[in-house]
Amino acid sequence: MHAPDPHTDPMLPVIARITRRTRELSDVVTFEMEVEGWPGFEPGQFNMLAVFGVGEIPISISGPVSDSSKIIHTIRDVGPVSRALAALEPGAVLGLRGPYGAPWPVKAARGRDVVVVAGGLGLAPVRPILYELMENRDAYGKITLLYGARSPSEILFREELGAWRSRLDMGVEVTVDRAPEDWHGHVGVVTALLRAADFAPANTTAFVCGPEIMIRFAANGLTDLGVAATDIHLSMERNMQCGIGLCGHCQLGPYFLCKDGPVFDWATMKPLMRIKEL
């Protein structure tokens, strides 16, 4: 784990070099980078990535924890910085700070059933969980991945999803909000898939990542099925300027999402997410 060195400047990035870039969707790319002295990370953590001359933004790490030779990020182009990031080609350099944030408590779920619910680009931050689950398959109980995308053309990591789906040791269901004629899968919100999923609620740990509205529905659905609120973990997003609790932007109630989160359990978030514009 990355131990902060009080003698160095936490706002100072190191240079990272892009080694590979894959286009996932029309507006989403995944790239791999190298960084000297990378300390490794835990699932759910994020980096602050800086495109020089454009800006710096938080981006979750979407690769496997076990391979610390490369750092993988999946980025959707939504605004100036993410656009500039998504446009970087292999060989390009950028600034990196991290990893930061409280991780998904994956290892704590060993011996239990695991449900992963992801919506849209939310699949990227939970992918490290899935790698851990599969690398240590025997350590976990039943594993379910429920994924919702807006439309079939917006399904992220399509090939990987297919591979996971063909495994016999995990349940993978994919649904879309809107479907063309040739779609034969589920249509509708991802939470609708919860009921049919196979897990033992009392012994289940859930990981939820996606738009806030989806998080709310999924968490409520899971509690309705009997999963304890403290066993439901979710990842939150707020504006972040520093990623380390100094800038103040990411506060939600008493929490700094960057350093206290971004991963929280539902017992903690539910009362806060109920308050409008908190």
Place this chain on the structure above:
Amino acid sequence: MTGRPRLAVWKFSSCDGCQLSLLDCEDEVLAVAGAIEIAYFPEATRREDDGGHYDISFVEGSVTTPHEAEAIKDIRARSTTVITLGACATSGGIQALKNGASTKDFIDAVYAHPEFIDTLDTATPISDHVKVDFELRGCPISKTHLIELIAATLAGRAPQTPAHATCIECKMAGHVCVMVAEGKPCLGPVTHAGCGALCPGYARGCYGCFGPKETPNTAALSARLAENGADRRQIRRLYSTYNTNAPAFREEAKAHD
């Protein structure tokens, strides 16, 4: 945009001050000319509009004549990015004071042969006529903003022209609040930042030349101005200057008719 982007500078009804700001960037103007192709800028060059496409069009001034209302459509059609410069282009400018008044009375007041004058009844912002990609505030715009806008556009980042109150710049500059410490009326709390809080730095209240900020609470400010002794007419005048046609200011002036 490959190569140097082509820039055009267009003028509508205005005082020329905002486009002059570009020539007032003495330290940067040659660098600007190096980084972008100044293809059309009649105030600075004899080169004529070649009728072609421009990557960036800077538009100064408001629409006050039928001819202008037509011209802006053509400019939009020939520009990738339309950026308005200053209060005239962004809210109508000082000449929008004629909105609501009788144009005929105005013409009669100034010209001996009113029949020679061709003008619309209103002075309106560019965005009333065509889609605008970015608006730079101020009467006049700030040079720093202009250079920031050009640098940001070239770098592909968002320009830092925050929409918050002038008060933030005022406090950052270390000025003492003229409203609190001297009781002077100041529009800083409802005015878009950008000038660096010039007026309070010169011991006067902000007169709102950058127009309304995000979520301006003009009613609450007016109530305070009244408590400090401003009468209705003064309050109306305060809001009725260079951004008189910006909705938040217009409504607040109207509430003090």
Place this chain on the structure above:
Amino acid sequence: MTDTTIKVDMLARVEGEGAFKVVVREGKIVGTEFRIFEPPRFFEAFLRGRDHSEAPDITARICGICPVAYQMSSVQAMEMALGVEVSQPIKNLRRLLYCGEWIESHILHAAMLHAPDFLGYASAIDMANDGHADAVKLALDYKKIGNSIVTLVGGREIHPINVKVGGWWKAPKKRDMMKLREDLLRALDMADAFVDFTAALPFPDKERDYTMVCIEEPNGRYPMYEGTRLISNRGMDIPATAFNDHFDEHHVKQSNALQGRMKAGGAYLTGPLPRYNLAYDKLSERAKAAAERSGLGREVKNPYRSIVVRAVESLFAVEEAIRLIEDYEEFDPAAMEITPRAGTGMGASEAPRGMLFHQYTLEEDGSIAKAQIVPPTAQNQPSIEEDLAELIADELDRPHDEIQWLCEQTIRNYDPCISCATHFLDLTIDRG
């Protein structure tokens, strides 16, 4: 080319929008038309009902090139109407602000807008890219120093915020003024070099016998800020308050600007040439030396040499600014007390491009009942049309684009400020 129209629909390198047309029939110019299509902006109308205190900021918006001139004429008019005599330190600081605008505006015009005419470039940027980079950089640095006066004293270059009826909002710090003085001392050599740059330009050898008008200051100084009298080279010498008895504004069809004429008949010229010819003695020794070095002589009737006069006036303004700064002491309060009252007052000052006259009538509560603003370019319009007729007449066998270029250059002699004039420019030569 006996019948033709030389016409420019959008005159470049001037402030504002204008056009011109020269109509030639049987090899003779039969008509010139200098058109201002800059849309009308009705300042005089919407000043009615505003408070007297608002005039300097509102009228500044008539023109982004010479806002200081508007502020200087309006504050003086208001102070006269309100019966307030401002203190000498207040006046000195105003003259200093004006020096800043003269330098900034003169150099902008001379180097960036007018010099390319003489050297055959479309713009100063082309000039800079084609071997004249040093001259352009010099001009930019020099202009910047002018702007820094306006910025310190006025708060910002365009539409300064520190000018107030009765004085100032805040007197600048002596410490900051002394820093500015360092810049100005550096500017002296730039100023001389700039005079020499303009003097070396090729000038058409043409003269006209203009009626020249400028203000006269009560303190015997070179005309700039405080016009108490108006004088001409034809012997006119009247109190400025009598402006309307001697001058008239006409509305002509081709223009959204009113045209100024002498009531006694005829066009007149205002601006650098009149000031230089009528107040040569009041220039500083260094400015006179520079004028002499550049072969200007005691009298200048060649309008194309106005560019040199601008350079000389700018040098003068640098020296004047240094003098004013050296004499400067901080003062507090920064403005005189004002008590609203009914009254009429006028202010005449010299904008870089010529005389600017303001007159206001105030109601008892200090609000404006009537406003009259006569900007320099409006006054010069008839003269511009006459120049086009007279100065081009013997050039009509030249190729069309050369004539057109010369016409434009001729108009730019005036540093015409069209935004001001609308309350101006497009060339058409109509040869039938």
Place this chain on the structure above:
Amino acid sequence: MIDAQGLDALIAALASDGREVFGPVRREGAVVYEEISSSDDLPKGWADEQSGGHYRLRQEGDAFFGATLGPQGWKRLLHPPKQVLWRTEGAGEETKIIPEPLDTTRRAFIGARACDLAAIAAQDKVLTEGPYRDPQYAARRANLFIVAVNCTRSAETCFCTSMNTGPKATKGYDIALTELEGGRFLAEAASEAGAAQLAALPSRPATADDEGAAAAGIDRARDQQRRIDTDGLPALLKDRPDHPRWSEVAQRCLNCANCTMVCPTCFCTTVDEVTSLEGPETERVNRWASCFTVDFSHVHGGAVRPGAKSRYRQWMTHKLATWVDQFGEMGCVGCGRCISWCPVGIDITEEAAAIRKGGG
């Protein structure tokens, strides 16, 4: 006990120790903290008059430190409105990151009040005591010498007593002065550096009378203050996010952010990218931010707190409630600046009381 000469000797000693010495100075009708060179720069004979949205200086008495708090605390010196974080040189794959040299200027503050000390301590916690720290702030703090002044007069807007932060300085200073009549000061050292400085000054021992006068002055200041009832306040504020008072205050609030700018504990910042037209060099610059702006909570798709109500609620709840969760104490030190310098005089103590009262 020291007198004005002693004070001048202290200022001179601190300056000759290589420090920039800052103290209260009268400028533009208020007291601001600027560099001083002697006690002549201090606002001797001036006192302040403060209430909601109102501040005036008037001539009164002959005390050097008669005027209490000015608009901005010491924050602008320790946590400045703008600072460069780092820059880059070179372009593309050759880009190099250049750290900004640490600000190791040695400074001395003269005239920090007890609430100011508490505010500095609060920012110390936020900026230096978490897992990550702001090295520039830490460097400035490490090189700081503080001469506190105990308040013997409070502004009507002060409520440090309620917040347990004053009016007497108890920690976080090197020397504390209590001004007595006739330009005399009871001086106490609380650090080795402070003791060393004091020992070198022309002084005489304090008498019981002096000490009694100092204590009486501090008591007087305590009595002149307003109060805020902090009992159970954090839980109460967090429990009432829908209290009608929030909407009511939003009607009056200009969301101009003055309160956050003047608040000595508010620490939020935004980071900007600065590029030029001339070359590829870039700069990361950090500037004061405020939760009263829409941009503050911007995420792709819109702001989290678009409404003025939620922005005011965020600020006040943070100051008086969630700060306790985060840092074990309230984020308000009771200086009252946000009350005086709010252009419309919104009063945090009054708002807190209104929410406590319930209703709706």
